[in-house]
Amino acid sequence: MLRALKLMVTGRVADERSVNLQRQGRIGFYVQMDGQEAAQVGCGLALEPEDWVVPAYRELGVALARGVPLQTLFDQFYANSNDENKGRQMPTHYGYRAYRYVTASSPVGTQIIHAVGLGMAARYKGEKSVTVPFFGDGATSSSDFHAGLNFAGVYNAPVVFFCQNNGWAISLPREKQTRSKTLAGKAEAYGIRGVQVDGNDFAAVYRVVQEARERAVSGEGPTLVEALTYRMGSHSTSDDPTRYRSTAEVASWKQKDPIERLARDLIARGWITEDQFEALQEAARAEVQAAIQTAEQTPPTSPDTLFTDVFKSNPSYVEEQRAELSELVREGVVKP
Amino acid sequence: MTQVTLIQAINQGLRQAMKTDPDVVLMGEDIGVNGGVFRATDGLYKEFGEARVIDTPLSENGIVGMAIGMALYGLKPVAEIQFMDFIYPAFDQIVNEAAKFRYRSGGQFPCHVVIRTPFGGGIRGGLYHSQSTEQLFASTPGLKVVIPSTPADAKGLLLTAIHDEEDPVIFLEPKRIYRTATGEVPEGDHRIPFGKARVVKEGSDVTVVSYGAMVPQSLQAVNAVEKMGVHAELIDLRTLVPLDYETVLRSVEKTGRAVIVHEASKFAGFGAELSAIISERALYHLKAPILRIAGYDTPFPYALENLYLPSVDRIARGIERTATAT
Numbered sequence: 001m002l003r004a005l006k007l008m009v010t011g012r013v014a015d016e017r018s019v020n021l022q023r024q025g026r027i028g029f030y031v032q033m034d035g036q037e038a039a040q041v042g043c044g045l046a047l048e049p050e051d052w053v054v055p056a057y058r059e060l061g062v063a064l065a066r067g068v069p070l071q072t073l074f075d076q077f078y079a080n081s082n083d084e085n086k087g088r089q090m091p092t093h094y095g096y097r098a099y100r101y102v103t104a105s106s107p108v109g110t111q112i113i114h115a116v117g118l119g120m121a122a123r124y125k126g127e128k129s130v131t132v133p134f135f136g137d138g139a140t141s142s143s144d145f146h147a148g149l150n151f152a153g154v155y156n157a158p159v160v161f162f163c164q165n166n167g168w169a170i171s172l173p174r175e176k177q178t179r180s181k182t183l184a185g186k187a188e189a190y191g192i193r194g195v196q197v198d199g200n201d202f203a204a205v206y207r208v209v210q211e212a213r214e215r216a217v218s219g220e221g222p223t224l225v226e227a228l229t230y231r232m233g234s235h236s237t238s239d240d241p242t243r244y245r246s247t248a249e250v251a252s253w254k255q256k257d258p259i260e261r262l263a264r265d266l267i268a269r270g271w272i273t274e275d276q277f278e279a280l281q282e283a284a285r286a287e288v289q290a291a292i293q294t295a296e297q298t299p300p301t302s303p304d305t306l307f308t309d310v311f312k313s314n315p316s317y318v319e320e321q322r323a324e325l326s327e328l329v330r331e332g333v334v335k336p
Numbered sequence: 337m338t339q340v341t342l343i344q345a346i347n348q349g350l351r352q353a354m355k356t357d358p359d360v361v362l363m364g365e366d367i368g369v370n371g372g373v374f375r376a377t378d379g380l381y382k383e384f385g386e387a388r389v390i391d392t393p394l395s396e397n398g399i400v401g402m403a404i405g406m407a408l409y410g411l412k413p414v415a416e417i418q419f420m421d422f423i424y425p426a427f428d429q430i431v432n433e434a435a436k437f438r439y440r441s442g443g444q445f446p447c448h449v450v451i452r453t454p455f456g457g458g459i460r461g462g463l464y465h466s467q468s469t470e471q472l473f474a475s476t477p478g479l480k481v482v483i484p485s486t487p488a489d490a491k492g493l494l495l496t497a498i499h500d501e502e503d504p505v506i507f508l509e510p511k512r513i514y515r516t517a518t519g520e521v522p523e524g525d526h527r528i529p530f531g532k533a534r535v536v537k538e539g540s541d542v543t544v545v546s547y548g549a550m551v552p553q554s555l556q557a558v559n560a561v562e563k564m565g566v567h568a569e570l571i572d573l574r575t576l577v578p579l580d581y582e583t584v585l586r587s588v589e590k591t592g593r594a595v596i597v598h599e600a601s602k603f604a605g606f607g608a609e610l611s612a613i614i615s616e617r618a619l620y621h622l623k624a625p626i627l628r629i630a631g632y633d634t635p636f637p638y639a640l641e642n643l644y645l646p647s648v649d650r651i652a653r654g655i656e657r658t659a660t661a662t
Contacts, residue, residue: 052409054405083442084442084444085440085441085442085444086442086443088439088440088441088442089440093440095440095441095444095445096444097441097444097445102408102441102445103437103440103441103444103445105432105433105436105440107428107432107433110401110428110429110432110433112401113397113398113401113402113404113405113429114401114402114404114405114408114433115405116401116402116405117401117402117403117404117405117406117407117408117409117413118405118406118408118409119405120402120405120406121405121406121408121409121410121411122409124361124387124411125409125411131405143395143397143425144397144398144401144428144429146395147393147395147397147398147401147402148398148401150393150395150398151392151393151395151398151402154393155390308443309438309439309441309442309443310438310439310477310478311438311478311480311503312438312446312501312502312503315531315577315578315579316578316581317579317581318477
């Protein structure tokens with residue numbers, strides 16, 4: 001529980017700082033999870049190291065719960081030369097094979113069906129693991145959501161579909177996404193289990209995912225988990241939510257803040273003190289600050305990496321382009 | 337070695353790959369119990385079982401997306417899309433996911449999927465069982481595009497796609513010649529490297545560059561013009577990506593004349609790229625304008641498909657005119 005609180009607090013601090021970094025022009029873009037910490041950390045901690053995570057671009061809490069170091073994440077936000085994804089994508093679109101955390105993309109929902117393939121592959125190789133795709137309420141309208149749940153049902157794939165229903169797909173409210181009463185209810189049509197859970201309740205999410213995981217691993221089939229939560233911030237740093245939703249709605253969810261809720265609960269149980277909670281936040285701020293400093297001091301991505309990883313090895317004409325660019329850079333015609 | 341058809345060679349290749357490596361799994365519509373609508377996977381379900389020959393629901397994005405997931409894990413999935421005309425629901429998965437996984441992850445997640453699909457016209461299949469849209473894939477960085485025209489190449493290129501390449505491969509099978517193209521196919525683990533074009537017939541007067549079902553068609557045309565004293569060199573590209581520039585340019589430098597034949601639409605088709613490459617790199621060797629003989633820029637017709645597709649006579653006329661242009 002204490003570990004969960006620490007991860008949630010660290011995530012929130014990292015989020016807040018990152019939005020500011022974007023506003024100051026120090027990083028290019030950001031997608032915050034603000035308000036969804038319990039859902040993400042709860043699900044992330046319920047998984048085992050051998051499980052696979054197939055995220056969207058809003059899953060900082062899951063990445064932290066998987067053990068991805070803050071420094072690694074900030075190196076990605078800065079797209080510097082330590083970024084393991086080599087500066088190829090906008091901030092928050094990261095992945096780390098060592099943590100079985102697949103590199104996210106921007107198209108919504110495409111990862112849902114990948115999870116079925118990963119899960120089936122793991123089962124084929126005799127692994128006792130589950131694969132968990134992360135997605136939001138908007139993705140439940142995508143064709144890959146349909147394909148994913150349908151295929152998982154047909155093959156009884158070891159997959160736990162984790163949907164964070166945060167109320168909004170950019171400007172579209174959940175009610176206009178689908179006439180289905182619940183998103184979890186969609187599972188029924190695919191012949192799989194669907195469960196709704198309070199996504200702002202860490203312990204509830206943890207228990208629901210742990211149970212779904214057990215079922216999937218033991219061959220009892222996939223589950224669609226709908227975690228009810230709220231996107232407190234904007235869709236991304238390019239979005240202004242005051243254009244489409246009321247401050248009253250946001251304020252009402254502020255009352256259900258998942259971090260406050262877990263902290264109050266732990267304090268009431270006497271597991272931590274108010275001072276310890278304060279100290280935990282202070283420690284997170286220092287940790288995030290150190291990661292930012294290091295990321296800023298790390299040299300930028302080298303121009304030469306533009307041409308690597310297109311293929312395992314490049315066709316001759318791509319190598320010609322690489323030589324051409326390096327000449328242009330050398331002569332100062334173009335600058336990174 | 338016995339004579340087999342192109343579709344039998346594909347079947348042999350798949351069987352060989354599955355015997356060689358237990359990580360090779362197949363998925364697609366009607367490929368299991370039914371053995372595929374063209375019988376490419378005939379007998380494989382019985383031999384290897386349902387865990388490795390997977391009948392899928394009717395969902396192309398599902399098929400390719402599932403294959404991608406398996407490839408991310410480290411298996412070697414070979415997906416079948418029943419007709420190229422139906423590949424577009426999976427376009428997002430192919431272009432945004434498969435083609436970009438290695439790059440976007442900084443090399444952490446290679447995406448080695450092989451996507452086989454029958455393509456091309458000449459079977460009276462109309463709009464939706466005849467399309468050739470290889471250029472859409474050839475112009476997407478990160479994808480390899482392969483098109484065999486003989487049984488031996490079909491098996492050899494397929495085994496290379498599955499075993500040696502570690503990138504997504506779009507493997508296009510010219511269905512018009514599935515059963516008419518016959519030839520000897522080496523037994524066992526026969527592999528042909530990507531990026532090496534085949535000189536089908538040597539000649540000195542004009543270079544003809546083609547691929548897929550237009551290769552046998554072009555060969556007939558080349559043989560026809562030979563009787564008129566025109567010695568054409570015919571090149572079968574085998575792989576569009578990676579492209580064998582050298583073989584094409586060496587030939588054009590020798591002949592000074594180039595004819596490009598494909599059945600896909602002409603405008604912005606792969607012939608445009610070939611023409612540009614020849615213009616950029618061999619212009620001073622040219623004695624005549626480059627000629628593209630291609631499908632017309634209309635949707636693929638049903639009743640009039642023989643007019644749409646480059647015929648032997650149309651190709652022969654183009655070769656003869658290019659060879660004699662002054």
